[in-house]
Amino acid sequence: MTLVKFNPKSNTSLMPGFNDVFDSILNDTFFSDRMMTKVPAANISESADHFHVELAAPGLKKEDFRLKLERDVLSISVEQVSDDQQQERNYAKREYSYSSFVRSFTLPESADQNGIEAKYTDGVLCIDIPKREEAKVQSRQIEIK
Structure with missing residues (x-):
């Protein structure tokens, strides 16, 4: 009688190719793209007197955006109706x-x-949020005696 150790981490299984079928389906870009959320990337930065939010959203128009400020939350939304005018293309x-x-x-x-203030140029929505006067970085020269 021969004893064979079972290692669940190894790629060998009792049914070779069975796991490969599911791996190929689940790792397919068609399914993985659908599982990821599709929101534009944002860059947030700060200067001496402003906060800056940049949102990469190419292919939109400035009329597509809605900016809403409620309490301390700034919401940027887009609701776009897809028109199928280019039916001659097969993507x-x-x-x-x-x-x-x-x-x-x-x-x-x-x-x-x-x-x-907000502006939309070259596919990037730029939002500038000024700082309050008391929050601005104040610098001054100190005299040495």
Whole structure:
């Protein structure tokens, strides 16, 4: 009688190829793309007198965006109706189709909510949030005696 040790971490199984079928299905880009959320990437930065939010959203128009400020939460949303005017094209893969999304950002207490400005150029939504006067970095030269 021969004893064979069972190692569940090894790739060998009683039914070779059985696990490969599920791995190929679950690791397919068609399914993995659908499982990922499709929201635009955001960059958040800070300067001496402003906070800056940049949202990469190419292919949209500035009329597609809705910015809403409720309490300390800034929400950026897009609701886009897909029109199938280009029916003559057969896409093998179509990745940049934001139909709708919402991104929300909690503003710090030092943000001045009354002076928020937004502009959309070259596929990037840029939002500038000014800081309150007391929160701005103050620097001065100190005299040495």
